[in-house]
Amino acid sequence: QSALTQPASVSGSPGQSITISCTGTSSDVGGYNYVSWYQQHPGKAPKLMIYEVSNRPSGVPDRFSGSKSGNTASLTISGLQAEDEADYYCSSYTSSSTVVFGGGTKLTVL
Amino acid sequence: QLQLQESGPGLVKPSETLSLTCTVSGGSISSSSYYWGWIRQPPGKGLEWIGSIYYSGSTYYNPSLKSRVTISVDTSKNQFSLKLSSVTAADTAVYYCARGGFDPWGQGTLVTVSS
Numbered sequence: 001q002s003a004l005t006q007p008a009s010v011s012g013s014p015g016q017s018i019t020i021s022c023t024g025t026s027s028d029v030g031g032y033n034y035v036s037w038y039q040q041h042p043g044k045a046p047k048l049m050i051y052e053v054s055n056r057p058s059g060v061p062d063r064f065s066g067s068k069s070g071n072t073a074s075l076t077i078s079g080l081q082a083e084d085e086a087d088y089y090c091s092s093y094t095s096s097s098t099v100v101f102g103g104g105t106k107l108t109v110l
Numbered sequence: 111q112l113q114l115q116e117s118g119p120g121l122v123k124p125s126e127t128l129s130l131t132c133t134v135s136g137g138s139i140s141s142s143s144y145y146w147g148w149i150r151q152p153p154g155k156g157l158e159w160i161g162s163i164y165y166s167g168s169t170y171y172n173p174s175l176k177s178r179v180t181i182s183v184d185t186s187k188n189q190f191s192l193k194l195s196s197v198t199a200a201d202t203a204v205y206y207c208a209r210g211g212f213d214p215w216g217q218g219t220l221v222t223v224s225s
Contacts, residue, residue, distance in 0.1 A: 034211065045217055048213035089156065089157050098171075103156050
């Protein structure tokens with residue numbers, strides 16, 4: 001199975017909004033509403049930020065939102081804060097009953 | 111609050127079998143309809159799903175690792191385990207266990223493959 005495609009890096013200034021894309025195929029992202037997003041700070045375990053495309057777990061700020069169109073899912077962070085600087089990964093369930101991750105995106109807050 | 115903790119050797123020799131256990135606390139591994147999974151992250155690289163197991167024992171593996179991976183569950187100990195055979199340096203990574211898809215995660219454990 002091929003990894004989902006994410007941009008290697010994105011950046012934004014405090015207060016701005018950024019969007020990270022996650023592109024797959026009709027056998028994963030496009031075929032199921034089981035896309036998740038994870039935030040990982042250096043040396044830490046990943047943290048679930050969005051599940052089932054657009055749902056936020058309890059405790060995750062509403063600045064984080066998710067969406068999907070066709071084979072591409074997106075994570076949007078509005079009102080960017082310094083603490084949002086981290087690596088972000090998407091994942092999707094697949095038609096083979098497996099899970100595939102994206103390659104990760106490094107978010108820099110300028 | 112559900113917590114997961116990985117345990118096992120931090121150093122494994124090439125060609126040997128890597129064995130890790132994930133201990134679940136704060137909840138029963140069999141009390142709800144969740145899958146339990148293993149994910150790894152080579153140093154400086156991205157996340158890779160290894161496989162998942164249902165409390166009943168049904169397993170699903172990454173096709174690229176399937177021939178070398180075995181995931182099992184021990185409900186009496188509230189644990190699930192990973193075995194990866196015939197390891198090479200390419201299997202050096204931080205190994206994480208996690209519930210479902212995926213939340214929460216264990217803290218991760220670094221496994222180095224070296225003679």
